[in-house]
Amino acid sequence: TERLASVVNQLLATNKKLEKEISERKEAEEALRKSEAELKELLEKEKELNELKSRFVSMASHEFRTPLSTILSSVELVEAYHKTEHQPNREKHIARIKKSVNHLTSILNDFLSLSRLEEGYVQIQPDTFSLDAFCEDVFEQFRDQLRPGQHFVHHGTTDVEITTDKKCLQHILINLLSNASKYSGNNAPIHCTTRVENNRLHLTIRDEGMGIPEQDQKHLFTRFFRAHNVENIKGTGLGLYIVRRYVKLLKGEIRFESEVGRGTVFYVEIPLTSGLQSAGADTGQQPSQTTNNEQK
Secondary structure (H helix, E strand, O other): OHHHHHHHHHHHHHHHHHHHHHHHHHHHHHHHHHHHHHHHHHHHHHHHHHHHHHHHHHHHHHHHHHHHHHHHHHHHHHHHOOOHHHHHHHHHHHHHHHHHHHHHHHHHHHHHHHHHHHOOOOOOOEEEEEHHHHHHHHHHHHHHHOOOOOEEEEEOOOOOEEEEEHHHHHHHHHHHHHHHHHOOOOOOEEEEEEEEEOOEEEEEEEEOOOOOOHHHHHHOOOOOOOOHHHOOOOOOOOHHHHHHHHHHHOOOEEEEEEEOOOEEEEEEEEEOOOOOEOOOOOOOOOOEEEEHHHHO
16 A cells, blocks of 8 residues: 555656646747747848838939939029020029929928937927917918919818917928828819817818729828829828827827828817817808919
8 A cells, every 4th residue: 555655656746747847848838939929020020121221212212313303404404594585494494493492301301200200309399379370371381382273271260279289280281281282183172171179179181182092091101101093193101101100199190081083081180288278169260262373
């Protein structure tokens, strides 16, 4: 009986030892799988980063080359026009130079915004300002970049003051207006609706342009992504990515609806900080509109 008990105890001890070894082996295998998964994730991120770098270099070289070539050729032609009767030709090429410079400035602003956002240099600095005056200022800044006949139609509040980061909101509005103008035809309206409700700013930008193909919509906020139907139109593919980053910084939300051939609508909702004055909704006023032709 004693020998039997001793054998049983040995068997139990051996079994316990085996269970411990199996447990340790499972833990080691799990750690190995975790390390492999982490390594795979790091390799995927490195691959993605290299692809982004390659796309950035390719896109940047193309986007800079075109306006620089236009500026160079126009300057050479302006130099050739000496006589008074050549003034219309000089004005035409000077306008081309201005347009190219504006395009280069837009590209550089996108790169600067991307760099500051990625490196965490953008700090929220709330300010209180008139929403209506803010929109009109942005429209005025952007008006020279509209296509012939394009015009803004502003539906919104009057004499409403809001408190948020003015520069971040400006980046959001300018990029959305740029998209609406870029992908709409001549003489097209660009609708901007502003509304303040429950201490939240509701901003809507609607165009009547080419729209976004359904298969491309899921990638719309990806860096350097451009829809297949706009490949022949100048752009960096950074605008909407930057918009979403600024919206997130302001603790807001952005969504969109789009249909090919009918246009796109972007909806932005941003919580306002304390200190909001005259927190009203739409006044029901008639929309105001200004055309690009009025400035020429």
